[in-house]
Amino acid sequence: MDLGGYVDHVARIDLTTGDIKYEGLNEENVRKYIGGRGLGVKYVFDNGPKVDPLSPDNIICFLVGPLTGTDVSMSGRMAVVTKSPLTGTVTDSHHGGWSGARLKWAGFDGLIFKGKAEQPTYAYIEAGKVELKDASDLWGKGAHETIKILQKRHGKDVSVVTLGQAGENLVRYACWMNENDRASGRGGTGAVGGSKNLKALVIKAAKKLPKPKDREAFKQAHKDALKAINENDTLAPRKGGLSVYGTNSLMMAANTIGALPAKNAQFTSFENAFNISGHHIKETILVGDPTCHACPVACKKEVETEPGKFHVRMESVEYESAWAFGAQCDNDNRDSIPFLIDLCNDYGIDTIDMGNVLAMTMEASEKELIRERVGWGDVDKMVELVHKIAKREGIGDILANGIEPAAKAFGDPSIAMSVKGQAIPAYDPRGMKGMGVGYATSNRGACHLRGYTPASEVVGVPEKTDPLAWKGKGKLLKLFQDFQALSDSLGVCKFSTFAENPDHYAAQYAAVVGVPMDANAILTIGERIYNLERHYNNLAGFGEGSDTLPARFLNEPSQSEPSQGHICELDQMLEEYYAERGWVKGVVPEKKLKALQII
Amino acid sequence: MKLTSNVTVVRLHASLRELAGQRDIEVTLPDGAIVRDVLNRLVELRPVLADRLLDEDGNIPPCINVFVNGRDIRDLSGPDSPVMPDDELTILPPAAGGRA
Ligand code: SF4
Numbered sequence: 001m002d003l004g005g006y007v008d009h010v011a012r013i014d015l016t017t018g019d020i021k022y023e024g025l026n027e028e029n030v031r032k033y034i035g036g037r038g039l040g041v042k043y044v045f046d047n048g049p050k051v052d053p054l055s056p057d058n059i060i061c062f063l064v065g066p067l068t069g070t071d072v073s074m075s076g077r078m079a080v081v082t083k084s085p086l087t088g089t090v091t092d093s094h095h096g097g098w099s100g101a102r103l104k105w106a107g108f109d110g111l112i113f114k115g116k117a118e119q120p121t122y123a124y125i126e127a128g129k130v131e132l133k134d135a136s137d138l139w140g141k142g143a144h145e146t147i148k149i150l151q152k153r154h155g156k157d158v159s160v161v162t163l164g165q166a167g168e169n170l171v172r173y174a175c176w177m178n179e180n181d182r183a184s185g186r187g188g189t190g191a192v193g194g195s196k197n198l199k200a201l202v203i204k205a206a207k208k209l210p211k212p213k214d215r216e217a218f219k220q221a222h223k224d225a226l227k228a229i230n231e232n233d234t235l236a237p238r239k240g241g242l243s244v245y246g247t248n249s250l251m252m253a254a255n256t257i258g259a260l261p262a263k264n265a266q267f268t269s270f271e272n273a274f275n276i277s278g279h280h281i282k283e284t285i286l287v288g289d290p291t292c293h294a295c296p297v298a299c300k301k302e303v304e305t306e307p308g309k310f311h312v313r314m315e316s317v318e319y320e321s322a323w324a325f326g327a328q329c330d331n332d333n334r335d336s337i338p339f340l341i342d343l344c345n346d347y348g349i350d351t352i353d354m355g356n357v358l359a360m361t362m363e364a365s366e367k368e369l370i371r372e373r374v375g376w377g378d379v380d381k382m383v384e385l386v387h388k389i390a391k392r393e394g395i396g397d398i399l400a401n402g403i404e405p406a407a408k409a410f411g412d413p414s415i416a417m418s419v420k421g422q423a424i425p426a427y428d429p430r431g432m433k434g435m436g437v438g439y440a441t442s443n444r445g446a447c448h449l450r451g452y453t454p455a456s457e458v459v460g461v462p463e464k465t466d467p468l469a470w471k472g473k474g475k476l477l478k479l480f481q482d483f484q485a486l487s488d489s490l491g492v493c494k495f496s497t498f499a500e501n502p503d504h505y506a507a508q509y510a511a512v513v514g515v516p517m518d519a520n521a522i523l524t525i526g527e528r529i530y531n532l533e534r535h536y537n538n539l540a541g542f543g544e545g546s547d548t549l550p551a552r553f554l555n556e557p558s559q560s561e562p563s564q565g566h567i568c569e570l571d572q573m574l575e576e577y578y579a580e581r582g583w584v585k586g587v588v589p590e591k592k593l594k595a596l597q598i599i
Numbered sequence: 600m601k602l603t604s605n606v607t608v609v610r611l612h613a614s615l616r617e618l619a620g621q622r623d624i625e626v627t628l629p630d631g632a633i634v635r636d637v638l639n640r641l642v643e644l645r646p647v648l649a650d651r652l653l654d655e656d657g658n659i660p661p662c663i664n665v666f667v668n669g670r671d672i673r674d675l676s677g678p679d680s681p682v683m684p685d686d687e688l689t690i691l692p693p694a695a696g697g698r699a
Binding site for chain 1: 612613617661662664666668669670671673674689691
């Protein structure tokens, strides 16, 4: 295959037999789905939609895109793609740092694991080869300790992507941790690793930037994209909101507009939001601004909390996590939040699902659905429950199965703030309408990052839309979903879309890969990826009526200005969205599959 | 415009709050005031904010987000949005959010 940016080398690892086969990329698939998420979805699709996610038959793919590990700005992303044990949909989750770039430099576009190892195992990756090694001594250890041991064994300069105990214990929202604090957080990909006895990946590689196919074109494309980043109000290094305050710059804005779910989304604003905001954190406990491969933005916000029971030094306090353990649990104890995030990072658990599970348990306790007393904002109880969930002890064993099965077991499914089994992120669809249709139609369950409409509804990119208006949001969402499927497939950070447009992506792709591309053609690839995911989910049993929201957002009006009195007009937005997509009640018709050359 | 005792509270966040030395500043406004008037009055009261709230042409720079009772002025009439007595103005730096 003569395309730039790729290594044309993938490993298929059968953990049951220990066989490792190497193969090149299928050029047709690469042209149609690019790499990273898109290519991963194709591999998962070809493995069949009916597979049990936690069985040896499921596959888990670690993939990079053609731009990962290149000179392209913000190009450090790795995608983890599998069938989710939390939602039953196809899922993909992504992390930054350096492991994505190193996987490329180590001579791989991806690793595909299948089967189940007899013993705990880790994969050592170097110079185009994968070696399976015994991980018995690492099993039962947290992510931080595992990373420490593996770096001592293989050198400080390796990237370690690992499970904590939660993945081993098949917590359905367990994740993969990379380089201590970067999570491929959502969808329970860590439980799939645990079900295969696969504890970690160790990637060793010296920096070896792939050469773009067309160097002259690349210089210009790179310059244009970097200029857009440097001049952007959100991304500009040391000036933009994301660079200065991190993702948690959003806390005060979401709260101000009445779109911050609080107390398990019984409310749409949180009185003490400032205490847990990026602004307050910067003023008080911020100690560093780490970054990822080739990123001038440096949005990670490293903190060190005050000495005491919640003392911790960690990176990074993201908005979603701060909200999940903060407003959603009615908790304004600043230092408890980095502590809880770090605890989840060590256990390898998604903080968004965890915060929601705790909030749901608090509501269940208040309603006396359970015997356990879990008060709103009771930080000590929150810490205790995280331990119990990760270890599946007591009530933790029920909560580890996911928010929907747990709420059902407690006797009131309506208190689960989730879609398709995955808990909601930090945007209330009564105060930010685009996120309502976004959660409902996300192919991996409730998610803000499939189509980040807050870019338009809050930030004003590509143009400002009113968060309280539902009209036009179906159309806006489709554009975001198609565009952002490209970020995940090219291997660049999604935050680049605050500054870059489809022309920037097309120009950089064309220069690196050497295939002519324009904005329309690359958006069609994004659309194809989104439709393939949806087609997979349709075949897996998600049909008409699957795209919905918790009843709370549809029936209980917001009580806070300025969204006061609003509910989420989901049906109207779905109608607009399906028309835009050419879907019939959430199902991709054959005509559309053919038009997009999926079948 | 006739001056009355109409008072609007301006709520500042982040570096603006640090610069101004306090979070909430009360601004007395004439009837029929608009957002631009509030900002001009605020700059009179706290000249240190001048560079941050208004550019050379007296416009609100894009790195500042202004809300009237939680409504982004870009969804209203921009700097010409009316401000009523007892309204609350919030001023924030730009935002972005996510966890993968
Ligand atoms: S913006 Fe943040 S998450 Fe994205 S590449 Fe840069 S540092 Fe990493």
